Amino acid sequence: MTAVPDTETGSGWFSDHRVVLCLGSGGVGKTTVAAALGVALSQQGERVVVLTIDPAHRLADALGVDKDLGNEPHKVVVHDNGGELWATMLDPAETFEAVVREESQSEDQAERILNNRLFRNLTRSLSGTNEYMATERLHQLHSDLRFDRIVVDTPPSRHVLDFLDSPGRLSRFVNHRLYRTVFAPQGVLRTVSVGARLVLRLLGRIVGSRLVDDVVTFFANFEGLDAGFDRRAVEMNRILEEETGFVLVTAPRRQALEEADWIAKNVERRVGPVDALIVNRTCPVAPASPISADAVDEDGAASADPLAVNLAQLQALAAHEEAMVDEFVVSTGGDGAAVIRLSERARPVADLQALGELAAELFG
């Protein structure tokens, strides 16, 4: 977890990790960075799969793949040195169906769970479900011997850290004391305990009695599956703690940096320090020093040379960004994480060549 970089921009910062997890808030270019990492590693001869959770098809865009990606990895490119780049997009429903079928003791039990409305709610709408399915999918890819390295692009979420909390999510849910009290295990099937009737009646008044029936059926059907889910959670936590490098992607704007700082501190508290900070979309012009007085004056420079006006504005932006990023690096990246700046492109990164240019910047 504490890989110290040998150079600031070398690839040493995650060489020990089979899994590379990209974290960051929305709009910072996380998906593009994940794709660029995939390109860079495959160019070095690795067989890499990039898993995206992004529903907006941005990975497919960034990789220049026309057809929509699905759960089955798609081979994007093969290099002469044996390196391969694969891409796959998370299909939450398909992923979970596979898990339920694997863990169920019978075909019947699997069908009953998959057809239950609460289960369908769980797989579609529960906050953090995408993240949970992503860890399940990561678990599946982890045991797929076609890949040396798995790069994961995490979903933009209200709570970015849902991903790290995900492995135990279903176990915690199923084992919640509220349910444990309501559905005391009695014999093979869990039946509703006498003392729980009041709870159910209140819940029914709020969410509707039909939903309460679904809940009861769901937990009856889930009998015997908890152990399997617990085991998977333990295994997924081990992968996150021992085999995963964390790449934090951010942008040189106050809100993005503040969110990144918060993410970094929480990741450190849970699994250890992040391995790399990538400040994406920085102004591609060197900052002026010192900032000239008229640099920020956008309107009052009518007489000046347009080239100079533009340069002054971009240099001012670059100087603001640098000051803010420096502060962020001191407060967030104090533990030997690699710090990499990627400059903003004039045009969207939409093909392998553009990704290759980003990849070259990533590895200096």
Next chain:
Amino acid sequence: MVSVQSFFAASNVLIVAGKGGVGKTTVGAVIAFAAARGGCDVLLVELEGYVNLELLGLGSLGTEPQVAAEDLLGAGAGKLEVTKLHPDEALADYLDRSGMGPIIKTFSRTGAVEVVVAAAPGLRDLVTLGKIRQMEEAGHADLIVVDAPASGHALSLLTSAAGMADSASSGPIRQQADQALAMLGDESRCRVMLVTLPEETPVSETVETAFDIEDLVGVKLGPLVVNGLWPDIDGLSDAVAESAGCESKEIGTESAGNATALQAARYRLARTADQQAQVARLLTELPLDQIHLPQRFTASLGLDDLVTLADAFVASPAVVGGRP
């Protein structure tokens, strides 16, 4: 300036939505400030938990609504208040009041919320909408500006009422859902304003979200806010063409400073051209008026930016002219 006021008076609630990183929180603050400057008493509700304190000139924000940008709002202006609304807290309160108080006390508050959310995923969103509706009906402010969560979550917030109305045929939930639907469906009470950046991915997502919102929710969309447009610099492309001519004639004599300026200008022109192409794409793909806000050349917006952006907002034909 009558029409600016009528723009802000057109509905009681403006829900500002957009994908993460497009400046939604900034735009929410700009709209709220512009409306207050135009004479409305405004309540800015932050749902995301993130408040841009510096932009609003605030030192901190506690649980109570706080007055913001007071010094900039002189005579004739309305009051601007900012408050946070936590969806989980709103749900816990609701459960408390629905007779589940003892259960919530027995089990952890977050645990109970998590379980209820799993059983009825739309409930938290519905209760949040309900809170906004209560604020609207209480009439403490002329305008409520809501900084909604990022796209996907905003959509689930807006669709929760229809979803819950479908699954609950009667009872308090059905009543909540019906009341929320009544607010969402009435454009004099509520409109949604989408925010985007003039870039490939945000534009594509905005088009998708706009159609989803109209199809699934039936709420009225206000003008689209296109944020971060790089202002044109007169004569920049001519200057580049001229310098490029010199460059080819006098190779080696060009100063390093000139090369940097030229490179910066080419970057700017390419960026601007790409932005214009995205604006044009938005115009063809979404039949919505656009409000353009300029890029600020800073990484950290403050009160002066709030004023500049509010000026640009109210100067927009989509605001001053109103919709035909």
